[in-house]
Amino acid sequence: MGLDAGLKFRRSKDGVPTASVHKILRNRAYMGNFDWKDKTYRGSYEPLITGELWDRVQAVLDGRHEKRHRKVKHDFAFSGLIACGHCGCALVGEIQKGRYIYYHCTGHKGKCPEPYTREEVLSGQFADVLKGLAFDDEILGWLKEALRESHGDEKRFHEEAIGRLQDEFRRLQNRLDAMYVDKLDGKIDEAFYERKAAEWRSEQDRLLRSIDEHQVANRTYLDEGGQILELAGRDHELFCKQEPREQRRLLDFVFSNCTWKDNKLSVTYRQPFDLIADASKTLRKETAASVDTDGRRLVMGG
Numbered sequence: 001m002g003l004d005a006g007l008k009f010r011r012s013k014d015g016v017p018t019a020s021v022h023k024i025l026r027n028r029a030y031m032g033n034f035d036w037k038d039k040t041y042r043g044s045y046e047p048l049i050t051g052e053l054w055d056r057v058q059a060v061l062d063g064r065h066e067k068r069h070r071k072v073k074h075d076f077a078f079s080g081l082i083a084c085g086h087c088g089c090a091l092v093g094e095i096q097k098g099r100y101i102y103y104h105c106t107g108h109k110g111k112c113p114e115p116y117t118r119e120e121v122l123s124g125q126f127a128d129v130l131k132g133l134a135f136d137d138e139i140l141g142w143l144k145e146a147l148r149e150s151h152g153d154e155k156r157f158h159e160e161a162i163g164r165l166q167d168e169f170r171r172l173q174n175r176l177d178a179m180y181v182d183k184l185d186g187k188i189d190e191a192f193y194e195r196k197a198a199e200w201r202s203e204q205d206r207l208l209r210s211i212d213e214h215q216v217a218n219r220t221y222l223d224e225g226g227q228i229l230e231l232a233g234r235d236h237e238l239f240c241k242q243e244p245r246e247q248r249r250l251l252d253f254v255f256s257n258c259t260w261k262d263n264k265l266s267v268t269y270r271q272p273f274d275l276i277a278d279a280s281k282t283l284r285k286e287t288a289a290s291v292d293t294d295g296r297r298l299v300m301g302g
Contacts, residue, residue: 025057077244078103078122081251085261087112093119103260117263125265126251127239132277133254158214165214169207172200 008015030048076093084091084105089112091103101119105112176197183193239247251258257268269277 076101077248078119078251081248082122082258082260082265084112084114085259085266086114091117091260114261115263117260121263122260122265123240123247126247129265129267130239130254133273162211162214165207165211169204169211172204172207176200 078091079093080090082091082103083089087105087107087109089106089108092106093101093103094116096102102116103119103122104116105114179188179193179196182188183190239250242250254270254273255267256270259266268274
């Protein structure tokens, strides 16, 4: 990172080693905290970066996002989406011969009998399953209405969660205020105050990030849901024409669980798609029975 990027020390002009760059990025001082004798304290200066950004940097350094980056780079649309029907481990993508994408069980629980599967096979089976969700404009209108009604539940969920988080934030703030008075009165020493204040402020930062996540989720639920409903209600062939990321978004919205066993896909629909799938299946059976009955009548009449 350091040497490759051409970074140099100001005085010596020597290249900055990658380890030194990592040490700098690990420094909590940039987010307003500092470490002293194995303890974290809250600084009185204005932070240069947010706690959320600092956490994201640490996640990258820790390698926790390595798998996600690899998936995006190669567009492994189904990695982590499907569970192996034999052992329950996830199916992950892998490129072979430089261009062919295969999926296989991670084998984290031991050797798995499920063979490698081409991405085209998985995509084809998903497309076949989506045929069962074909619906006309009338059904689409009903689905959108159901989505709006479910948004009420979703909104209440986020509002209740935000309320709990705000109550917790205020509780910690009251503790901080009371502890500060205790410090002024000499009831607690400076070291204890700094240690507990840093701990509670760090928790407050986490609470604020959670509140923001709930607010964003509440705003996007209805808009994104409506867009994906439009896509889900169209011909299954459209699914095959989508980019891998768009395919994945649709599948995450429609299915709650997917398993792959002996080269066969099994899915569990989310609501209300489970109702649509059942209704479509019943309609096809009734249509087939009607055609069969009419056919017999024609034969008998002839």
